[in-house]
Structures are given as structure tokens and as C-alpha cells.
Amino acid sequence: MTLPDRLVQSLLKNAFHLRYPAFLAVTRQGVIRQVGGHWNHYAIAVPRIMAPACVELPFLVGLIPLLTPFEFLPRLNLGQDRFVDIYLLPDEDLDWVLLVDAGDQSAVQQSQQARLESQQPTRARSGTSSLAGAGNR
Amino acid sequence: MLQKKMCMLGAFAVGKTSLVSRFVHSVFSDRYLTTVGVKIDKEIVSVAGVDVMMILWDIHGEDDLQEVRPSYLRGMHGYLLVSDITRPATLQTALELHERARGVVGDVPCAFLINKCDLVGPQETELLIAGLNLPMRCFGTSAHNGTHVESAFEFLAEQVSGGSTS
Ligand SMILES: Nc1nc2c(ncn2[C@@H]2O[C@H](COP(=O)(O)OP(=O)(O)OP(=O)(O)O)[C@@H](O)[C@H]2O)c(=O)[nH]1
């Protein structure tokens, strides 16, 4: 499917530009060739051109060089509860890495927590049922 | 420096985050704060005199509404499967995640952690591990008091880098 230009432009402006995109291009040998965008927004030092990408951004270890046509990794917490969504796209002789702000996740956190707490069969500390069998203590 | 990606996999609230906190920061908290997405941490382990940087992916717990995405597992060099000794169903979840992980990365080193063994006691934990007959190395751990936490992470570091820790 090809989106009309008008939609693409609008998506870029509204969906991505508001989310502080930061990107880098990494050669298949793992060296950073190009860098741009809002790195300071993520409290990450701007990755250095010619440096090994996995040294500058350790979360890329194992992910590049990219072996699949596309990867989306939502909600990576890189520290200080700063969440980013990561997109990885291969190009001819390099891989593109795009970071965008995943927003404030505290609402997601709270609802997930409430749901999980209601699902938990026994409070961890109660010890009433165990893999080892109840009543063995 | 060698860098290796390792994932923590298991059902919700089994103690994945607590195990990482114990290993990396030597701390434990009673408070349950569920993990959203993935929390990434680093720790350097010495394997046969060589420093290995473990990039630890503490992935949100698996439950009915939230499956672990294959993209999170891509390229991992090893993983720890975590279950909770007080919740038998979490053993099954960990084994299912094991199969899924193999589907994404093939046969890479892994170990099985039966966590919260402080709630049961060492003898029972040992008996249980022997009885489970798992096809991989198994550790009875406690993020609460630290039992076997370091050994489990170091075992994995050793396996992924093909040496022995020092
Ligand atoms: N007694 C005991 N409690 C533990 C242990 N490990 C974790 N807990 C408690 O179990 C609860 C869940 O721990 P977490 O580390 O947040 O579990 P998790 O697997 O990361 O949970 P999700 O992120 O929701 O998947 C917390 O209240 C911890 O304090 C342990 O070894 N012993």
C-alpha cells in the first residue's frame, strides 16, 4: 500500500516529529556513519561518527547488523524511566536505527500492575502453594 | 570488550527484575513494581580473566494479555528462564518461553531459575530441582537473600563466552 503524500507528510509531522526522533546509520561492520536528531532529549551522549555503534549504544548488541527486513522494539527503558520505541531498517549497505520517545508510561504501568496483582493466585509471601507441594515446610 | 545480550524471561512477578537488581546493584525490595516493556542494564563479569559486558534485557512478564515480542529476543546470546517456586504455573510459562526463544534464536545458552526459594528452604528446593529433570542447568535462587544469584548469572556469562569465570 502506498499512502498519499499528504498523509505521509502529516504523519511525519504529527506522529514522529513530536516524538523527538533521533537516528543513526550503521555500516554492516557496526561503525556509525551518520547521526542526527534529538539525542539530547534522551539524556544519551550523541553517538560519535566512526565509533562502534554497540559501544556507543550497548542495547544494539545482537541487533545489528540487521538480519530481518524490519524490527520494532517498543518501550525500551534505557534508564531514569525514559522509554523509547526503536525501529530498525536495513538499507543497501547499512542499517538505520530510529529512536522515538515512547511517552510517559506511568498510566500503562499502573493499569498493568493492577491487572497483574488481581491475577496473582497467592501472594508471594504466603507460601500456601508451592512447586514443592504444600505442607512440606 | 566482549559484549553479550542476555534476556530474563518468565511469567509476571516471578522476580526477574529483583534478580537483576540483586546481581547488578546488590539490593532487594519487597515492593512489586511491574516492568513495562524492557529495562536494560549492564554488568561486567570476568570470564577466564577476560571482561565480558553483559547487556541485561529485563523483559516484562508474560501473561494472557501480554506476550513477549520476538523482536525483544532477536540476537540474544543467552537467557535465563525464571519461575517462582510458590506458583507452579510459572514453571510451564518459562518452558513455553524457552520454546519460543529457541524459535527465534535457535540453541543458545540458557539456564532455569527457580526463584524465591527462601520461601521454601534449601532442602526442598534441591529435591524439587532433582525431581523436575529439566534438560538444562537449573538453579534454586533467591533475589531476597542472594542465594545462587551470582552463580546463575556467572554460569550464563561463562557459557556465552566459552570460558570460566574468575
Ligand atoms: N521472598 C521473595 N520475594 C521475591 C523474590 N524475588 C522477587 N520477589 C518479590 O516478588 C515480587 C515480584 O518481583 P519482580 O522482580 O518485580 O518480578 P518480575 O518478574 O520482574 O515481575 P514483572 O516485571 O511484572 O514480570 C516483588 O514483590 C519482589 O519483592 C525472592 O527471591 N524471594
Ligand SMILES: [Mg+2]
Ligand atoms: Mg520486572
